[in-house]
Amino acid sequence: MTPLHTDDPRNRPAHPSGERQYVLTLGCPDDTGIVAKLATFLAEKGGWITEAAYFTDPENNWFFTRQAIRAESVSESIEELREAFEPIAAEFGPRAQWRLWDTAELKKAVLLVSREGHCLHDLLGRVAENDYPMEVVAVVGNHENLAYIAENHGVPFYHVPFPKDAVGKRRAFEEVAEIVNGYEPDAIVLARFMQILPPDFCEMWAGRVLNIHHSFLPSFMGARPYHQAHKRGVKLIGATCHYATPDLDDGPIIEQDVIRVTHKDTPEEMQRLGRDAEKRVLARGLRYHLEDRVLVYGNRTVVFD
Amino acid sequence: MTPLHTDDPRNRPAHPSGERQYVLTLGCPDDTGIVAKLATFLAEKGGWITEAAYFTDPENNWFFTRQAIRAESVSESIEELREAFEPIAAEFGPRAQWRLWDTAELKKAVLLVSREGHCLHDLLGRVAENDYPMEVVAVVGNHENLAYIAENHGVPFYHVPFPKDAVGKRRAFEEVAEIVNGYEPDAIVLARFMQILPPDFCEMWAGRVLNIHHSFLPSFMGARPYHQAHKRGVKLIGATCHYATPDLDDGPIIEQDVIRVTHKDTPEEMQRLGRDAEKRVLARGLRYHLEDRVLVYGNRTVVFD
Amino acid sequence: MTPLHTDDPRNRPAHPSGERQYVLTLGCPDDTGIVAKLATFLAEKGGWITEAAYFTDPENNWFFTRQAIRAESVSESIEELREAFEPIAAEFGPRAQWRLWDTAELKKAVLLVSREGHCLHDLLGRVAENDYPMEVVAVVGNHENLAYIAENHGVPFYHVPFPKDAVGKRRAFEEVAEIVNGYEPDAIVLARFMQILPPDFCEMWAGRVLNIHHSFLPSFMGARPYHQAHKRGVKLIGATCHYATPDLDDGPIIEQDVIRVTHKDTPEEMQRLGRDAEKRVLARGLRYHLEDRVLVYGNRTVVFD
Amino acid sequence: MTPLHTDDPRNRPAHPSGERQYVLTLGCPDDTGIVAKLATFLAEKGGWITEAAYFTDPENNWFFTRQAIRAESVSESIEELREAFEPIAAEFGPRAQWRLWDTAELKKAVLLVSREGHCLHDLLGRVAENDYPMEVVAVVGNHENLAYIAENHGVPFYHVPFPKDAVGKRRAFEEVAEIVNGYEPDAIVLARFMQILPPDFCEMWAGRVLNIHHSFLPSFMGARPYHQAHKRGVKLIGATCHYATPDLDDGPIIEQDVIRVTHKDTPEEMQRLGRDAEKRVLARGLRYHLEDRVLVYGNRTVVFD
Known part of the structure; x- marks a missing residue:
């Protein structure tokens, strides 16, 4: 008898509500307008934000965010989305760090x-x-x-x-x-x-x-x-x-x-x-x-x- | 002998870090682009977001947010800001509910x-x-x-x-x-x-x-x-x-x-x-x-x- | 390959400090002198009490205790101890309930x-x-x-x-x-x-x-x-x-x-x-x-x- | 207007259930029979134990106990009880430390x-x-x-x-x-x-x-x-x-x-x-x-x- 998880894990969403998501995380020097740029980018792609949080560290003046988007609300693939985000990220300076993760990628x-x-x-x-x-x-x-x-x-x-x-x-x-x-x-x-x-x-x-x-x-x-x-x-x-x-x-x-x-x-x-x-x-x-x-x-x- | 807080409370910031903030809260039917509209509005006013959170209730399809902005990053008074926000809020439909609070208002x-x-x-x-x-x-x-x-x-x-x-x-x-x-x-x-x-x-x-x-x-x-x-x-x-x-x-x-x-x-x-x-x-x-x-x-x- | 616990569990003490214990639990109508009787019984057997607690429920006037004794401090076997305790327990009335457990009995x-x-x-x-x-x-x-x-x-x-x-x-x-x-x-x-x-x-x-x-x-x-x-x-x-x-x-x-x-x-x-x-x-x-x-x-x- | 506690605190029991208690605490070198001696002493005085706990520290071989007795179950005053306990405590050796406290003594x-x-x-x-x-x-x-x-x-x-x-x-x-x-x-x-x-x-x-x-x-x-x-x-x-x-x-x-x-x-x-x-x-x-x-x-x- 074998464990339960013999099905292909790629088929399983990581999100507990069963919904596949694209998750964007970003850290960069803080500035006015970052959230607007991010949100505008996501809105233009049709991205339906289901969970988002921001934080600014006042000591280091650094901005952090994590945003989860319903995958099905975006027509692009995760690779296309990554490519499209690259020029946006560049605006946040050379020290910006970001990831875009498809929760279907276990x-x-x-x-x-x-x-x-x-x-x-x-x-x-x-x-x-x-x-x-x-x-x-x-x-x-x-x-x-x-x-x-x-x-x-x-x-x-x-x-x-x-x-x-x-x-x-x-x-x-x-x-x-x-x-x-x-x-x-x-x-x-x-x-x-x-x-x-x-x-x-x-x-x-x-x-x-x-x-x-x-x-x-x-x-x-x-x-x-x-x-x-x-x-x-x-x-x-x-x-x-x-x-x-x-x-x-x-x-x-x-x-x-x-x-x-x-x-x-x-x-x-x-x-x-x-x-x-x-x-x-x-x-x-x-x-x-x-x-x-x-x-x-x-x-x-x-x-x- | 009197309590410590005889100084005028109006002079005291409510925020524990001692920083005066404008706090925007909003609940409205969920839709793509709300965050972008909010963020663009705040960015245009020069608003420096120090804390923000979103939540979408999937059952009722309702969007909630709370955003805290450094008061000093905005040149408008809280009343002017409220007035300026009114047409934005109107875009979120007649059922939208929002507040804009100046933490200096104890x-x-x-x-x-x-x-x-x-x-x-x-x-x-x-x-x-x-x-x-x-x-x-x-x-x-x-x-x-x-x-x-x-x-x-x-x-x-x-x-x-x-x-x-x-x-x-x-x-x-x-x-x-x-x-x-x-x-x-x-x-x-x-x-x-x-x-x-x-x-x-x-x-x-x-x-x-x-x-x-x-x-x-x-x-x-x-x-x-x-x-x-x-x-x-x-x-x-x-x-x-x-x-x-x-x-x-x-x-x-x-x-x-x-x-x-x-x-x-x-x-x-x-x-x-x-x-x-x-x-x-x-x-x-x-x-x-x-x-x-x-x-x-x-x-x-x-x-x- | 087999699990770790292939050794005979009978050889293992249940007590985490590795010490084998006799555990006496008793519930009976409350009265003055129960503790003295119990303690005297255990002392006569040479029982070294390592942990003990009592409680009296004031509403129901019921007495509860649990006492753990170092097994090696007593020369009797658990069966002999049980037998010896029987007449003591009888003094606590027909409704008294007690157990004597050897922690080596997994x-x-x-x-x-x-x-x-x-x-x-x-x-x-x-x-x-x-x-x-x-x-x-x-x-x-x-x-x-x-x-x-x-x-x-x-x-x-x-x-x-x-x-x-x-x-x-x-x-x-x-x-x-x-x-x-x-x-x-x-x-x-x-x-x-x-x-x-x-x-x-x-x-x-x-x-x-x-x-x-x-x-x-x-x-x-x-x-x-x-x-x-x-x-x-x-x-x-x-x-x-x-x-x-x-x-x-x-x-x-x-x-x-x-x-x-x-x-x-x-x-x-x-x-x-x-x-x-x-x-x-x-x-x-x-x-x-x-x-x-x-x-x-x-x-x-x-x-x- | 004055605080609530203007009544004489001596009239108030320290025990939350409202019951006056005598509390005995003892620390001494561990030995078989201590509990029996304590319990017998208390039983002879008619002491109704409402709460008791023991602990033996195996490293230092030291015995600790705290016992709470209904004050009204004992006919002696707390001073008489202290005096009566002195010879018992002496049996536990010169390093034994004990206290007997009347919870009515705030x-x-x-x-x-x-x-x-x-x-x-x-x-x-x-x-x-x-x-x-x-x-x-x-x-x-x-x-x-x-x-x-x-x-x-x-x-x-x-x-x-x-x-x-x-x-x-x-x-x-x-x-x-x-x-x-x-x-x-x-x-x-x-x-x-x-x-x-x-x-x-x-x-x-x-x-x-x-x-x-x-x-x-x-x-x-x-x-x-x-x-x-x-x-x-x-x-x-x-x-x-x-x-x-x-x-x-x-x-x-x-x-x-x-x-x-x-x-x-x-x-x-x-x-x-x-x-x-x-x-x-x-x-x-x-x-x-x-x-x-x-x-x-x-x-x-x-x-x-």
């Missing part, structure tokens, strides 16, 4: 795991239930024990052992990179992958690597955050989904959440409770990423949820 | 109370701390025991006793209406006012009367919700801020929140705990209302928070 | 499902990760589409189709009962099983059937709660884990939680968001049940969390 | 404030509403601007200016100490008092000084936590109620909570939002302290809520 993700499988179970379960806008194209693990989960979901599993020495580790990372790059994924998810990504990998995959950190950053950076939390006697523990950057545990935060603990909770019990927060925060943060709801600036994010 | 509120003072303490404390965008112009109570709170904050208190008989009650309501209408308030807040507003009063003040209901509606409508909650053995209790309508406890919900309770909590303890939820939910819901963040359609609300 | 659960698999994925994922105190002995479904999940986890799946007519339905229920009773489970979990349990089944399995209801009860009882919630325009939706009783949706509540929704969320989107609440609430409520943390009285529960 | 608090009044408004409002178990005997401020709040509630306000130089500061602290010590308060509350307590003051008032820190400790220790939070781009901000110790921001945590923020929130907006968390966390943490629900060990707390 995003591809590679998951990197270690020994703990709760996030892997959770994400693959969501995909199997047909309510998560991604296709998991591969799982890479530095241990073998989670292979069965991937296999049960019909996803290829790659076992890449990580030796302890620097040279061996580097080679292992290169092997991982080769696998990952072969899939051209939209998201590389460190789903409790306990290896620190080398800086050049962070840069190679900039804006595509999401990590789930098992603490409420910036509290308890580094190793064994639940033990640190227990030692400090905090009354809430948390989890943080962030983009991986060369500055460890300091990448732009996408999503966070906390759960209540008490004096009764040992570090082991906090680990168990924390897994729930990790699953939830990763699932939410990754969804925002996949739906083009996150725009990064410096080490901060705009999240149009 | 909103006026009348608070209606009974015996319990926690919401009154909370709201007046917020105003005294200068972080709440309203001026409390009067407090009306059907008991005298809360008069001292209003007086301590330099707010006139009106005592209107409510007899038990229908005729007396009606007369009392008319007296309240006379007081309230004299102030032309932007918000009439039932801050634990335990009298049911007659239907014609709901209509007279439609869209301006906010009630705080001490349950997570639609659970435990009617009287003594904490006792109902205790009897049912729920694990969360809540509070609901909603617009008062002739359908008791059924008006459009603006904001809700809950708190956790356990088997240990008696109805009295739930009342005590619930007061915190009531204060918080009323303060949030009322702020949304005062900042023109709430648009009503049917018995639902769009809240651009 | 609890057995049968899961009943329909078409939606998110709760099934979640519970089996938790068990596979070795952090959930139960053994899933069987899954019964009235559709076949979730069979693959059970099979992937090495759990037998029984397909029992439910016809629409009353006689066929009754027969199907009897078939389910035969399967379920064959396993003598400690918990029968309606993991989004969309059939209403007949009253005599509720009674046969009283105190062992847990349901997850996809609303914040008592709001939106009955069918399609997310559609009801959308129509009412609530700002929070929730889920409720409760014991099934003949009074539909009115059984004793074990656990509840809510999540925030906005005007943007369609009923379909609420369903998607709500699944997270359902998974979390069911997992927590079921854990409380499995760890003997729930004591029922009337339609209320004491939960010693 | 706890006394001195509040230390600076310029921001939200916590002062909140706490005095709660007391005025008769639902907070304390008497505020004095407010001390290093600025004058909050004097009116204290005066409105009929509480004496002491203005002690704090010079910038070390000698002047020390003298100011000594003046504060003289005022505070004159009241023999059960709680000294730093309600956004922006001065760092000297180490010898922390020790003099050990276990009685509660601080509200405007961050989710240990994140953003030190100055301007909301600005730090904004800079780091966190998605949740929080507040922490903790006992003040010579190690700044590192005292035992009693209570914490968080609220959600977004990219739209400036540091000033976070300050405004954060005030709600501060008020709530301080009110809860202080209540736990006043109701003898907090037992400290090392830099951690047991909170029997």
